[in-house]
Amino acid sequence: MSTHHPTPGHPDPASPWVFSTRELGRRPGNMRSYRRTIPAPAAPATLGLETIAVPAGEPIELDVRLESVTEGVYVSGSVHASLTGECARCLDALTDEIDVDLSELFAYPDSVTDETTDEDELPRVVDEMIDVEQIVRDAVVLALPLAPLCTPDCLGLCPECGEKRADLAPDHGHETLDPRWAALRERLSAD
Numbered sequence: 001m002s003t004h005h006p007t008p009g010h011p012d013p014a015s016p017w018v019f020s021t022r023e024l025g026r027r028p029g030n031m032r033s034y035r036r037t038i039p040a041p042a043a044p045a046t047l048g049l050e051t052i053a054v055p056a057g058e059p060i061e062l063d064v065r066l067e068s069v070t071e072g073v074y075v076s077g078s079v080h081a082s083l084t085g086e087c088a089r090c091l092d093a094l095t096d097e098i099d100v101d102l103s104e105l106f107a108y109p110d111s112v113t114d115e116t117t118d119e120d121e122l123p124r125v126v127d128e129m130i131d132v133e134q135i136v137r138d139a140v141v142l143a144l145p146l147a148p149l150c151t152p153d154c155l156g157l158c159p160e161c162g163e164k165r166a167d168l169a170p171d172h173g174h175e176t177l178d179p180r181w182a183a184l185r186e187r188l189s190a191d
Helices: 112-116 133-143 179-190
Strands: 018-020 031-039 052-054 059-069 072-086 093-107 129-131
Touching (some): 052 093, 072 133, 093 112, 093 133
Antiparallel strands (some): 031 059, 052 072, 072 093
């Protein structure tokens, strides 16, 4: 039994992130819609940031429309996924959901767009296939909060003792004495 190994730079037709444009053809205006549920990739290509991400293997709901246009295939649609992370203020675990819109042109080979843009500026249609994994990854990561919060009014941690402020008494505090007065305090308490 032979295993299919995609050529570097060429989409793997077996990947759930890859869509064939063969049925679409190159006639502007032709459209196809697709719905797929794809497991989130595992490390090192995780989908997210250090503080919040789509957990590896978690389902990503992809709803896309491929439309043939003069210069390539225009991909539009949405992505929905569950997130897990850590609150930036209190460090508690948190869960959330994300909905992100997609819109990207995949340039046809030898089109004006292909010839006038750098390889890293715009994705390409390769062998009548497009791979949406990178555009999904980029859209999700750009939509994630850099400092996720468990609640918008999270009080965070006490800077003195490190305890969660929400769990502390309202009169919680730490007496801080200016070191310059420490000698006087010692002298007064000795009496």
